[in-house]
Amino acid sequence: MTPSIAFIGVGNMARAIFSGLLASGYPAEKIIGTSRTPEKRDYYHDHYGIAMLAENELAVSQADVVVLCVKPAQMQSVVEDFAAQVREDQLFISVAAGIELEALSRWLNTDVAVVRSMPNTPSQLGAGMTGLIANHHTSAEQKSWVSELFSSIGHSVWVEEEEHMHTVTSLSGSAPAYFFRFLEAMVKSAAAQGLDEKTSRELASYAMLGAARMVIELDEPIAQLRKNITSPKGTTEQALLSFEASDIDTIVADAMTACSNRSKEMANDFSVQKNK
Ligand SMILES: NC(=O)C1=CN([C@@H]2O[C@H](COP(=O)(O)OP(=O)(O)OC[C@H]3O[C@@H](n4cnc5c(N)ncnc54)[C@H](OP(=O)(O)O)[C@@H]3O)[C@@H](O)[C@H]2O)C=CC1
Numbered sequence: 001m002t003p004s005i006a007f008i009g010v011g012n013m014a015r016a017i018f019s020g021l022l023a024s025g026y027p028a029e030k031i032i033g034t035s036r037t038p039e040k041r042d043y044y045h046d047h048y049g050i051a052m053l054a055e056n057e058l059a060v061s062q063a064d065v066v067v068l069c070v071k072p073a074q075m076q077s078v079v080e081d082f083a084a085q086v087r088e089d090q091l092f093i094s095v096a097a098g099i100e101l102e103a104l105s106r107w108l109n110t111d112v113a114v115v116r117s118m119p120n121t122p123s124q125l126g127a128g129m130t131g132l133i134a135n136h137h138t139s140a141e142q143k144s145w146v147s148e149l150f151s152s153i154g155h156s157v158w159v160e161e162e163e164h165m166h167t168v169t170s171l172s173g174s175a176p177a178y179f180f181r182f183l184e185a186m187v188k189s190a191a192a193q194g195l196d197e198k199t200s201r202e203l204a205s206y207a208m209l210g211a212a213r214m215v216i217e218l219d220e221p222i223a224q225l226r227k228n229i230t231s232p233k234g235t236t237e238q239a240l241l242s243f244e245a246s247d248i249d250t251i252v253a254d255a256m257t258a259c260s261n262r263s264k265e266m267a268n269d270f271s272v273q274k275n276k
Pocket residue numbers: 008009010011012013014034035036037040056069070071072074078095096097118119120121173174
């Protein structure tokens with residue numbers, strides 16, 4: 001039987017996941033979303049054919065699987081408000097950055113299966129990448145269902161240690177934004193060189209897509225793929241020398257460290273020690 005899935009807090013990430021699921025053939029009548037805003041409830045119901053409710057408690061009571069998609073700062077009060085409805089046979093999946101399994105289990109206040117995920121927005125095109133970790137109440141069968149769920153909207157990887165979820169966040173959860181920022185800078189520079197935005201956007205984004213596909217599909221070191229483009233005394237060499245002059249490794253390492261440090265700070269804010 002197809003499990004019914006409730007998305008608590010329909011915003012960017014929930015929409016990315018359920019639109020990917022719908023595109024992969026998941027039945028709309030098995031998806032429920034919640035939002036406090038009547039216009040948003042009407043919009044998602046009309047555009048995606050899913051049920052939209054105002055009450056999280058009602059959505060949770062009707063679901064086999066509950067995907068928690070509110071902002072990290074809202075998660076505790078949202079979960080504690082419906083915790084009395086939770087059944088032991090349910091499966092909870094959180095997408096929130098920085099909220100650990102221990103905090104989620106504490107707020108759910110039931111011995112229930114909980115999976116912490118870190119997806120990304122390309123999920124809406126079936127091109128997502130999701131890091132996953134489960135608590136000890138999650139069965140092998142539930143884990144396999146979760147893998148299938150995230151595989152229908154892209155790829156997924158289970159990590160062994162929860163600490164690694166901070167790194168996952170900085171490598172794939174937040175990373176589409178880094179690449180968008182890089183593309184914004186490229187399109188801006190092309191405009192300064194006189195090329196129109198539409199053409200620049202197409203050229204740069206297909207170059208990015210093609211490069212990513214080469215990394216994924218060809219079994220070659222990334223540095224070798226770069227060297228294959230870099231003719232001695234050629235054009236690419238000049239661009240790469242400019243990156244090195246700005247110490248690109250440090251720029252990227254600083255950004256990724258800032259990202260995972262923020263995830264750690266958030267985990268600390270909700271930790272059991274902090275809440276004593
Ligand atoms: N955006 C991204 O790329 C990624 C986000 N995440 C995680 O996903 C989560 C959501 O982020 P994102 O989708 O970007 O945020 P959004 O603000 O777009 O979505 C959150 C939604 O929650 C709804 N909401 C807030 N409070 C309640 C409530 N009490 N009951 C029901 N719904 C509520 C809001 O709608 P309304 O006000 O109408 O109720 C809002 O649309 C975060 O925890 C984030 O860490 C993880 C990976 C990537």
